[in-house]
Structure formats: structure tokens, C-alpha cells
Amino acid sequence: MFKQSLLIPGILCFTMFAKAQAVKYKDIVFAGVIKTKDLSYSPNDSSGKKKAHLFDLYQPAGDNTTGRPLIIWMHGGGFKFGTKEAKGIELWSKTFAQRGYVCAAINYTLSKKLPIFNFDELKRSAYYAVQDAKQAIAYFKEHSKEYNIDPDKIILAGNSAGGMIALDAAYSTNAELAKFAGVTSLNSDNKELLKVAGVINLWGGIFDLNWLKNTKVPIVNIYGSRDSLVPPTHKDTSLYGGADIHAEANKLGIPTSVRVFEGYSHELQKHFNPIFQGGKDTERRWLEAGQFAADFMYKQLYIK
Numbered sequence: 001m002f003k004q005s006l007l008i009p010g011i012l013c014f015t016m017f018a019k020a021q022a023v024k025y026k027d028i029v030f031a032g033v034i035k036t037k038d039l040s041y042s043p044n045d046s047s048g049k050k051k052a053h054l055f056d057l058y059q060p061a062g063d064n065t066t067g068r069p070l071i072i073w074m075h076g077g078g079f080k081f082g083t084k085e086a087k088g089i090e091l092w093s094k095t096f097a098q099r100g101y102v103c104a105a106i107n108y109t110l111s112k113k114l115p116i117f118n119f120d121e122l123k124r125s126a127y128y129a130v131q132d133a134k135q136a137i138a139y140f141k142e143h144s145k146e147y148n149i150d151p152d153k154i155i156l157a158g159n160s161a162g163g164m165i166a167l168d169a170a171y172s173t174n175a176e177l178a179k180f181a182g183v184t185s186l187n188s189d190n191k192e193l194l195k196v197a198g199v200i201n202l203w204g205g206i207f208d209l210n211w212l213k214n215t216k217v218p219i220v221n222i223y224g225s226r227d228s229l230v231p232p233t234h235k236d237t238s239l240y241g242g243a244d245i246h247a248e249a250n251k252l253g254i255p256t257s258v259r260v261f262e263g264y265s266h267e268l269q270k271h272f273n274p275i276f277q278g279g280k281d282t283e284r285r286w287l288e289a290g291q292f293a294a295d296f297m298y299k300q301l302y303i304k
Contacts, residue, residue, distance in 0.1 A: 025069065026298040028098040032061030035094075041106065041139040052132065055106040056084050057147070058097040069153035069197070069301060071096055072136055073105045076160025076204075076267070078116040078274075079125035083107055087277040088159055088202075088267070092290050099294055102149050104140065108132035108165065119238055120182065123207070126168055127181035129161070133169045134194060153301055155198040157293070160230065160266065163204020167245070170199045170219075171211040180207055198300055200293045203266055205230045205239030209248045218255035220296040221246045222289045224264035229272060232260075255300055259292045261285055 022029045035058050042053035075082040075089045084105040093103040108129045115122035137154060144151040156166035168177055173193060178185035193215050203223040206212075221242035223232050232243035240248075242258065249256035266272040268285040278286070 024100040026294055030060035030098045033094050033097045034059045034061050041136040052107050052109045055104045058093040058103040060097050060100055066148045067150040068102050068148055070102045070149040071155045071157050074158035074162030074165050076162050079111050079161050088286055091286055095290050102147055106136050123181040127177050127183055129165045130169045131186055133165050153197045156196050157200035159202035160204055163201040166199045167206040169194055170196050170217045171214055198297050203230055205241045209240050212248050216254050218300040220257045220293050222259045224261045224268050227266045229266040257296045
């Protein structure tokens with residue numbers, strides 16, 4: 001009886017101590033999340049009729065902090081498929097909001113063709129998707145007070161095609177990307193670089209490693225070692241994957257980190273299936289990837 005009476009207070013003290021050790025923006029500290037669906041980041045489409053410019057907003061419930069960091073999440077799908085409601089995007093948006101971030105899961109312009117089978121169409125699709133990402137960033141910077149976010153702490157993040165958009169938007173100028181894609185630039189600031197606080201690249205790739213020389217934006221790369229859709233290294237593919245990007249970032253002195261899931265393929269699945277979004281085991285790896293990214297971004301944003 002005496003031992004049991006000591007045990008209960010001990011458990012309570014340990015639980016309180018564990019909670020006290022949770023660090024905002026690094027660990028999950030909020031139980032609830034407020035999700036607001038189908039807002040528009042387009043100044044010319046405030047009615048939200050154009051689905052390509054809609055976003056879902058995730059905020060930690062009960063948090064009145066101002067100057068919060070924002071993550072703009074972009075889904076995968078080969079620039080042909082996918083939405084802001086993809087399973088992984090919802091999972092990361094929710095769990096990062098539970099850490100204290102504001103998260104915006106955005107739609108973007110999709111191709112009417114099949115970019116995965118046509119490299120020229122892939123380049124064009126990436127260009128137009130990047131323009132949407134830039135429009136979303138401009139929107140959130142303009143509305144930073146409304147959403148209680150710090151306009152200097154905006155992170156671009158995405159998986160697969162979404163990771164490609166984040167990479168191209170952060171490291172290439174509009175002129176470079178337009179020329180590479182073979183399109184007429186839609187942006188007057190052709191030589192201006194986007195100012196973002198970081199990039200979370202989940203098994204995406206970049207078209208040209210030389211673009212990393214343009215800026216020192218911190219980047220974390222996460223991928224499966226057996227990814228054949230976006231291979232980690234540049235061989236028999238038109239993209240530079242996470243391994244190449246991490247090595248080049250190290251060479252250039254860009255803050256970087258990498259997490260490799262050995263033996264896993266695209267989307268951290270054992271055997272990649274574009275129709276099946278992933279079961280509990282895949283979700284567990286997605287959560288691990290999210291925590292690794294959160295640890296890295298916390299060091300970049302809050303540890304000097």
C-alpha cells in the first residue's frame with residue numbers, strides 16, 4: 001500500500017516533467033488544431049471559384065501568439081494529380097500546427113497533359129506551379145497580421161512534385177526557370193530571388209544544381225534510398241535528388257541536413273504505388289520525417 005501511494009505521485013511528477021520539456025515549434029505541444037477550408041490566396045479570385053488557388057489553413061487551437069512561423073505545404077502527384085487534401089499533406093499540416101506553426105496546404109495549377117511522360121511538359125508545369133507558390137507567399141506576407149505570422153519566417157515544404165516546387169521557387173530566379181522551361185516569363189521581377197526561411201524537401205528534386213549558388217536558404221532533404229521515381233542521385237534521370245542536393249548544399253555552405261530511409265521507395269513506401277496513399281507503417285515513417293524536419297527548422301529559426 002505504501003509503495004503504491006508513492007508510485008502514483010511519482011508517475012504524475014514524471015508526466016508533468018515530460019510535458020514541461022516539450023519545446024514549441026519543435027515538439028507537439030497543442031492537442032487541438034483549427035482547420036479552415038477553401039480560402040483563396042489569389043487577389044483576383046477572392047470568391048475562391050478557381051480551385052487551383054485554394055488553401056486550407058491549420059492553426060494550433062488556443063494559441064494567441066503573434067509572429068508565428070508559417071509553412072506552405074504543396075502536394076505531390078506529378079503535376080497532374082493531387083490536392084491540398086492529400087493524406088500526407090493533411091498529416092504534416094496538422095502535426096506542425098500542433099507544434100505551434102501556422103500551416104497552409106495549397107492547391108496549384110495542374111497540367112492538362114501527362115508531365116511524367118513528357119519532360120518539356122514537366123518543365124512547363126513546374127514553372128506555372130512555382131508562380132502559384134510565389135503568389136501564395138506574396139498573399140501571406142501581405143496578410144501576415146491577419147494570420148499572426150512572421151513574414152520573415154515562411155517555409156516552403158512539399159512531397160514529390162511539391163518538393164520540386166519548393167526547391168525551384170526558393171533557389172531559382174524567375175528568369176532562370178522560365179528560360180529552362182522554354183516559356184515567356186510571367187513575372188516582372190525576373191532576377192529577384194524569393195525570400196523564404198527554409199525548405200523542407202520530401203523526396204523531390206531540382207532541375208539544376210547550379211541554382212543552389214543563388215542563395216543560402218536552409219534545406220532539409222528526406223527520401224527513401226530505393227526511390228526510383230525521383231532517384232536520390234542524378235543518374236538516368238533529368239532531376240537532381242535529395243542526395244545530390246544535400247552534397248551540393250554542404251559544398252556551398254548552405255545549412256542542411258538529410259534523413260535517408262534505407263530500403264524504402266518513393267513516398268517512403270516499401271514498393272511505391274501512386275494510387276495507394278499509404279497505410280499505418282507508411283504514416284509512421286511520414287511522422288518520423290516530419291519530426292526530423294521540425295528538429296532541423298527549429299535550429300535554423302530559433303537557435304542562434
